[in-house]
Amino acid sequence: MSDHGLLVIGSGPAGLSAAEAYRSERPDAPVRIVSADVSHPYDRPPLSKDFLRGETEDVTLHPAEWFTERNIDLTLGTAVEHIDTAARTVTVDGTSYSYDALVLATGASPVPLSVPGGERVLQLRSLDDGRRLRDAASSARSAVVIGAGFIGCEAAASLASRGLSVTLVAPDEVPQQKRLGDEAGRRLTALVEATGVTYLGGVKVTAVDDGAVHLDNGTTLDADLVLAATGVTPNSSLAESLGISLEQSRVPVQADMSTSVDGVYAAGDVAFAVNTAAGRALAVEHWFDAESQGKIAGTSAAGKDAGWSDVPGFWTTIGDADVKYASWGDGYDEATFVEHDDGFTVWYTSDGATVGVLTYNADDDYESGEELITERKPPPAAT
Incomplete structure (x- = not known):
């Protein structure tokens, strides 16, 4: 193996865990992370919460010392x-860097709101x-959050906790209706509204003016x-420039995170990765899975055996409520709702087999559900 080491594009959890895993296997090889983000690598989940x-x-x-101690260059x-x-080689701002292995951990970008005034x-x-x-919230009295995915629900609850009058609007009658089902959506609605947020479902935004949001039912919200919070799209243009054919707008990779191009790996939101336990490729956008895939990519890039087999999953916090979800x-095919004294579990099945679990105050179900x-x-x- 030559001495050009690893180059990682992206400074999120996938990129950092790839660099760390590679460094642990090859303590003397060069490791460099390059990122378009100007901020020191940060954790995204707190941005919508604390x-x-x-x-x-x-x-x-x-901290900065972490990179210095591991001799990881951060650009x-x-x-x-x-x-x-x-x-x-990778050319960055006119400088060419050589590599033995390249990890694409370029993440995803928000989907723009394509209505008049969306800018x-x-x-x-x-x-x-x-x-x-956060700065805008400091001087605001009212807010509209568009999109009732988990980020939208978290952010709406956080804004309400700051004293703002918050309306959460979405095309689904209840949050996550298509993904999680009607009853789970109703329970999420209750958790969101318990924070002081008003949920307005079954509507679409048609335009945004200064101080007003217009809906397709004729309502105007101050x-x-x-x-x-209308979703993200994978940053896959670099992969396309290498001649990689995308699947579901993502970079197809094997369970070891290798792409069709020799020496190039991909991990995180940009990857469409084979999961050996699932027996197929999956697209995920969760922090834990990005970190896990990054570790596998870095280990594989160092010449060691590694493969992705974890069940994708994450936790979300809506106000004081922690909701946990694991699923392929x-x-x-079917969602079975189970009521508990102070929470609930939703079991998702396909051909009788468990393919997902959603829990609120039911940690034992969450842990057994992954198995x-x-x-x-x-x-x-x-049963």
Whole structure:
């Protein structure tokens, strides 16, 4: 193996865990992370929660000393101009860097709100986005959050905790209706509304004016602040420039995170990765899975065996409520709701086998659910 080491494009959890895993296997090889983000690597989940609520300023993933101690070069605010996979070089702001292995951990970007006035709305993906949103909330009395995914629900609850009058609007009658089902959506609605948020479902935004959001049912909502939490799209253009054919707008990779191009790996939101336990490729957008895939990519890039087999999953915090979800994420046949004294569990099955679990105050079900999903066994509610 030559001495050009690893080059990682992207400074999120996938990129950092790839660099760390590679460094642990190859302590003397060069490791460099390059990123278009100008901010020191940070944790995104707090941006819609305690950071937005003003309860913390520290969202760094690792302090500067962490990179120095591991001899990992960190180059921020840079634009990748060209990748030559034959020569194994990456040109960044006019400087060419050689590599033995390249990891694409380029993440995803928010989907713009494509309505008149959509350029007025705020988004929440980067630390700079988080600062803009928090600053706007300081002088706002009312807010409209567009999109009832988990980020939208979290952000709406956090804004309400700051004393704003918040309306959460979405085309689904209840949050996450298509993904999680009607009853789960109703319970999420209750958790969101318990924070003081008003949920308005079954509507679409048609336009945004200064201080107003117009809906397709003729309603106009007053809003000093408007946040669009309308999903993300993978940053896959670099992969396309290498001749990689995308699937579901993502980079197809094997379970070891290798792409069709020799020496190039991909991990995180940009990857469409084979999961050995699922027996198929999956698209995920969760922090834990990005970190896990990054570790696998870095280990594989160092010449060691590694493969992705974890059940994708994450936690979300809506106000004071922690909701946990694990699932293959590509559909189910039936959802079975189980009521508990102070919470609930939803078991998702396909052909009788557990393919997902959603819990609120039911940690035992969440933990056993991951095993049932992996082992393709039916849930307790079905036995």
